[in-house]
Amino acid sequence: MIVDEVVIYLKAGRGGEPSNSSLRLSSRRIIGGGGDGGKGGDIILKASRHLYDLNKFLINKNFKAQDGKPGGSNNKKGKNAEDLILNVPIGTIIRDIEGNFIFDLKEDNQEFIAAKGGSGGIGNFKKTYTIEPQDGEEKKIILDYRIPNDLAIVGLPNVGKTSLFNKLTNKSYKVADHPFTTKFCVWANMRIDFYDFVILDTPPIKLNSENKFLKHLLRSKIILFLSSEHLNYKNDFLAIKKEILKFDPELLKNKKVFYLLTKADKISKIEDKNIILVSVEDNKGIDYLKEKVFKFLSR
Ligand SMILES: Nc1nc2c(ncn2[C@@H]2O[C@H](COP(=O)(O)OP(=O)(O)OP(=O)(O)O)[C@@H](O)[C@H]2O)c(=O)[nH]1
Ligand SMILES: [Mg+2]
Known part of the structure; x- marks a missing residue:
């Protein structure tokens, strides 16, 4: 039996926390020195010619990409999180949960960012404030596999x-x-x-x-x-x-x-x-x- 339709849950990574620290420039001069947080990981769907149905999504339907790393003192930027790549068979259509068309992965190695990672927080380097990181996108999508055939x-x-x-x-x-x-x-x-x-x-x-x-x-x-x-x-x-x-x-x-x-x-x-x-x-x-x-x- 081929599995040709599944619903999966995606949560992209949150951006890394900003650093809020001080940087001493001289005995009298102290400024903000906190680095930015790294970007949260995207969740990318990628067409693979090595898959022939959506069976693997029966075992695991929930996917979460990693969060960005926090920024550090001395304006050290946090590392961006790695993207999470989910392989799907060539011929997989991505739909929203109402069934509306989003994208058709028709060719080998074609990619689509299904959930975007949040941007990292902005550290207080040369500033008096920090900006909060963004959450990653959270989505419930349908994978609708249509067998490629002549x-x-x-x-x-x-x-x-x-x-x-x-x-x-x-x-x-x-x-x-x-x-x-x-x-x-x-x-x-x-x-x-x-x-x-x-x-x-x-x-x-x-x-x-x-x-x-x-x-x-x-x-x-x-x-x-x-x-x-x-x-x-x-x-x-x-x-x-x-x-x-x-x-x-x-x-x-x-x-x-x-x-x-x-x-x-x-x-x-x-x-x-x-x-x-x-x-x-x-x-x-x-x-x-x-x-x-x-x-x-x-x-
Ligand atoms: N005489 C004759 N019988 C045939 C021919 N093709 C198929 N049959 C017979 O018709 C019957 C049904 O064949 P299948 O190929 O299983 O038909 P199907 O359309 O795939 O059947 P379903 O999957 O149940 O829809 C079998 O008994 C076959 O042997 C043919 O060219 N000549
Ligand atoms: Mg038959």
């Missing part, structure tokens, strides 16, 4: 999604002659002509239901709509489209959709130019599909 397979239950996924990736995920076999999204590389593309298999779409896994279509460039209804496939495709649009209309924007009729070993041909016939039993249409995918993705 193409995704979607469809109603039992239409042959995982069978096609296995065929295209040489994997052997569970296939069964009953609906709802696939419970979670899985993804793997599909190699075509020395190029690797990431393909996503999804659980079946349930009609009139939330289908939360559809959020992983956000980054797909191609979506394969699958039906095994050799007569009523148009109804299936309409139902798939309706469920996706209901979940989030953005998911179909600027996407290429290929319409696939599966289990084509059971029929001879079909008079519909918009449909690609495929069968994992006799390999019908598999090379043609790969060619179309390759043409589109390697443009």
Whole structure:
């Protein structure tokens, strides 16, 4: 099971305390000599290609960066605290607790300051007063992981999604002659002509239901709509489209959709130019599909 959404609590570091001390310049001259406090540590979220879900945040959800060090006498500045860096998988969207978008960490090593450390207090060097340090920002945020992928397979239950996924990736995920076999999204590389593309298999779409896994279509460039209804496939495709649009209309924007009729070993041909016939039993249409995918993705 992949963990694709978590709420975490962040507390950036407070600035260091200022020093309030005296500095003797001569037997008659004494001035303020206190140094400034150091800056509190930021909490930075950083995209890492070594992580593939948000599982690690189930163990620890609370993060605190260190406070800045206090200033010293003789105008000695306190040390800035080190930033706290939290690695997240590439493809993690940061949201506020109401779900509003804040930032999308799409590329390896990309960083975002999620909570800013407070500035250090100002010491009384050459002054008669000090200024208090600032607290670090405190935040509760949502990490919303959207699996990076080039193409995704979607469809109603039992239409042959995982069978096609296995065929295209040489994997052997569970296939069964009953609906709802696939419970979670899985993804793997599909190699075509020395190029690797990431393909996503999804659980079946349930009609009139939330289908939360559809959020992983956000980054797909191609979506394969699958039906095994050799007569009523148009109804299936309409139902798939309706469920996706209901979940989030953005998911179909600027996407290429290929319409696939599966289990084509059971029929001879079909008079519909918009449909690609495929069968994992006799390999019908598999090379043609790969060619179309390759043409589109390697443009
Ligand atoms: N004849 C034939 N049967 C197929 C083909 N592809 C899949 N099947 C069969 O259809 C059934 C469902 O296949 P799956 O790949 O598990 O279908 P799915 O859409 O992933 O199913 P869910 O994960 O439950 O939604 C299995 O019994 C497969 O053997 C095909 O090309 N031809
Ligand atoms: Mg499946």
